[in-house]
Amino acid sequence: MLIRPGRSSGNLIDRRGGGGGGKIGLGLGGLVLLLIGAFFGLDLRPLLGGGGAAPPPANEQAVEPDDEAGQFVDAVLVETENVWGELYRESGETYREPNVVLYSGLTQTGCGTGQAQMGPFYCPNDQSVYLDLSFFNQLQRMGAQGEFAVAYVIAHEVAHHVQNLEGLLSRSRSNAMSVQTELQADCLAGIWAHHARGEEGRLVLNDADIESGISAAAAVGDDAIQQRSGQAVRPESFTHGSSRQRVDAFLSGYQSGDYRVCFS
Ligand SMILES: [Zn+2]
Secondary structure, eight states, X not given: OEEXXXXXXXXXXXXXXXXXXXXXXXXXXXXXXXXXXXXXXXSSGGGGGOOOOOOOGGGSOOOOOOSHHHHHHHHHXXXXXXXXXXXXXXXXXXXXXXXXXXXXXXXXXXTEEEEGGGOSEEETTTTEEEEETHHHHHHHHTTOOSHHHHHHHHHHHHHHHHHHHTTOOOOOOOHHHHHHHHHHHHHHHHHHHHHHTSSSSSEEOOHHHHHHHHHHHHHTSHHXXXXXXXXOOOGGGOSSOOHHHHHHHHHHHHHHOOGGGGGO
């Protein structure tokens, strides 16, 4: 994966404080996970707890990050804006861009307090994706290698924003509904990867990147997470879908490039 120079998003908010967040892929250390299964098991759940009264990040200044990890997130975010902006234009609509908030440890969100242990999540109340970058080191330990694994996660969270714009974000507490919503987000992440392979964007993707997206989708399948944490695999407890389902959903979007396949 190559990153071309280009515009900055203008929607990236940096609450990390104190000298950036280090490099993706190098151990930031320190974060001991109590609940590895929480990763991706909770990325939409915070919204179910009801909205806190936190101010939306709209009144915060967006930044152009000067560290490598921040710049990487910025480039992926720009590429989601390019792709979804174009797809919305083609259907005669305007894409409302989400914010991405980088934070360390704890942060206030429109959906209550965000915590690193939750993993990345999307809050529809303030239309923002929240990322604690230490997550990406965990992702690597979970077997999802490569920069594109990170891009896939960001694309998945942005997909929840697209679902929100389309009125498709289920607030149901049922696991079956949750799995359906999450697999649709994986499919939409695949749509993004398909279009991000164009010539124009800020990212230059290759086949190895797509492989790394597939391995990320497999690593965060509910069955893989349950097995890794020594639990029995219980399909009825799945919230995001099995590894196989997540890979298939990503690939169906990626191979077709037509977002309608994700809505059928
Ligand atoms: Zn999700």
